[in-house]
Amino acid sequence: MNPLDQIRTPQGRYPVKLAECEHGELADGLSIRFIFKEPGCGAPECEKKKNGAVGVEELAFLVDASFEADHVMIEKIAKETGPLFGPNKTERLMDWFSESMLASAAIDIQAVVNSDEPDAIRFEPFLNKDRTPITKKKMLPSGGNAFLVYSLAIAIDEKSIMALFGDEEKFPLVKRFAFQDAYDYAFIGVGNDNEGASLAVSLFAFHREITSSDFLAACSEFASSLKGGEVDEDDALRSSLTEKAHSLGIDVNDAEQRASNLDGEIEFYDEPFCKEDVPHLQKMVHAIASLNLDVVGVDLFCSGENDGFLVFPNYISYLWYRFVCRLGQVKIARCEVCGRGFSLLKGRGKPRKYCSEQCKTKAKNARVKSQRDACRELFIEQQLPVSEIAKTVYAEELSSNVRANKRKTPEEAENQVRKNLVGYPAFKHKVDDDLRAGAGAPFVRRCMEEGVLSAEQVAQRISELGIMPKK
Numbered sequence: 001m002n003p004l005d006q007i008r009t010p011q012g013r014y015p016v017k018l019a020e021c022e023h024g025e026l027a028d029g030l031s032i033r034f035i036f037k038e039p040g041c042g043a044p045e046c047e048k049k050k051n052g053a054v055g056v057e058e059l060a061f062l063v064d065a066s067f068e069a070d071h072v073m074i075e076k077i078a079k080e081t082g083p084l085f086g087p088n089k090t091e092r093l094m095d096w097f098s099e100s101m102l103a104s105a106a107i108d109i110q111a112v113v114n115s116d117e118p119d120a121i122r123f124e125p126f127l128n129k130d131r132t133p134i135t136k137k138k139m140l141p142s143g144g145n146a147f148l149v150y151s152l153a154i155a156i157d158e159k160s161i162m163a164l165f166g167d168e169e170k171f172p173l174v175k176r177f178a179f180q181d182a183y184d185y186a187f188i189g190v191g192n193d194n195e196g197a198s199l200a201v202s203l204f205a206f207h208r209e210i211t212s213s214d215f216l217a218a219c220s221e222f223a224s225s226l227k228g229g230e231v232d233e234d235d236a237l238r239s240s241l242t243e244k245a246h247s248l249g250i251d252v253n254d255a256e257q258r259a260s261n262l263d264g265e266i267e268f269y270d271e272p273f274c275k276e277d278v279p280h281l282q283k284m285v286h287a288i289a290s291l292n293l294d295v296v297g298v299d300l301f302c303s304g305e306n307d308g309f310l311v312f313p314n315y316i317s318y319l320w321y322r323f324v325c326r327l328g329q330v331k332i333a334r335c336e337v338c339g340r341g342f343s344l345l346k347g348r349g350k351p352r353k354y355c356s357e358q359c360k361t362k363a364k365n366a367r368v369k370s371q372r373d374a375c376r377e378l379f380i381e382q383q384l385p386v387s388e389i390a391k392t393v394y395a396e397e398l399s400s401n402v403r404a405n406k407r408k409t410p411e412e413a414e415n416q417v418r419k420n421l422v423g424y425p426a427f428k429h430k431v432d433d434d435l436r437a438g439a440g441a442p443f444v445r446r447c448m449e450e451g452v453l454s455a456e457q458v459a460q461r462i463s464e465l466g467i468m469p470k471k
Contacts, residue, residue, distance in 0.1 A: 098156040185218060
């Protein structure tokens with residue numbers, strides 16, 4: 001028995017008091033190190049925090065759009081979750097990133113399923129190589145029936161397969177989903193090409209029960225996806241898929257069907273996405289989530305009714321369970337600063353624009369700088385009056401639609417314009433040049449009329465510059 005099992009909760013969580021994320025290059029095998037709580041200290045807290053715990057939605061976005069890791073955020077999440085994959089004192093950071101890529105794909109697809117946007121906007125993430133690119137094709141096997149295939153490849157680290165899935169030998173998997181007048185078959189396997197390892201998910205959609213020839217055609221396409229598009233005869237893959245067919249009640253032993261190689265002649269046609277794809281995309285999410293749910297067991301004595309008397313061997317399986325229980329609520333947004341995705345599932349009130357307080361602060365600083373620069377350019381270069389500048393630059397803050405704590409009065413907006421000017425070195429130089437030039441100092445007079453400079457300030461600056469009054 002592992003000593004850590006004394007603190008393990010029915011949700012598969014191993015409570016920790018500290019989580020430390022190593023810094024450096026990912027290629028160096030960085031890890032997250034955990035220091036566990038003492039027995040008897042973890043379970044009550046776990047139950048109290050259960051409803052507000054970190055979810056798959058947070059794990060999905062551990063890296064930003066440029067694949068840069070936020071170590072502060074990772075440590076914060078790791079302290080709440082503890083080890084994801086079991087009673088481990090350390091876990092590879094790359095394993096967490098691989099799980100993050102898996103979760104990100106599922107959430108991107110589910111957000112599309114839940115969207116009510118027009119099709120052109122709704123399915124845009126599938127066309128973006130930096131999001132979750134999914135292809136949709138119509139397949140027409142020679143002498144067979146046409147059907148649709150939705151394909152997705154999720155990048156994962158090859159060394160993470162054991163941590164995420166337990167054993168690569170379990171692949172390929174074939175899962176059957178029947179609903180209404182549709183019969184979907186999800187093929188899942190680990191592929192490898194020049195760009196590295198990936199989890200290949202191909203969902204074949206039929207409007208009738210699958211036949212043996214349909215299954216062999218699907219096998220051919222799936223085998224190709226595992227090889228990066230190259231068709232290659234693979235006896236081990238053929239044998240494994242044939243075994244899966246038998247478990248699904250599909251007879252592929254007929255000599256005529258066995259003569260059909262996995263690389264049989266098949267015609268493909270690219271198809272645009274439409275709302276009729278949504279039920280099939282939902283099954284693709286189910287297939288991805290099931291990879292972490294196959295290990296969940298039932299124990300009437302160790303678990304509770306709230307979780308359906310289920311027992312989870314590790315915390316990641318519990319997080320996926322919670323995610324599946326609220327699929328209809330999944331909605332994501334992209335941070336306007338770093339591009340990182342974040343969940344709107346727990347959002348209240350006005351929708352968030354940023355993934356973290358750091359990005360929110362960066363956005364605020366950038367907005368303040370932009371407003372400050374605009375004030376200076378409009379006053380000095382375009383010679384607009386302060387009142388007009390305030391209306392232009394601070395239109396949002398002057399609006400009645402903005403929250404009360406962010407709203408400005410016209411007087412406050414004008415004072416902010418003046419403040420932005422006074423601290424500007426180029427403004428000070430222009431004032432000095434105008435005073436030295438004499439000729440009535442028109443710019444300085446304008447500043448005094450607009451309330452930017454007072455008579456006392458001008459007099460003091462004249463004295464500092466040593467300008468003598470003309471006789």
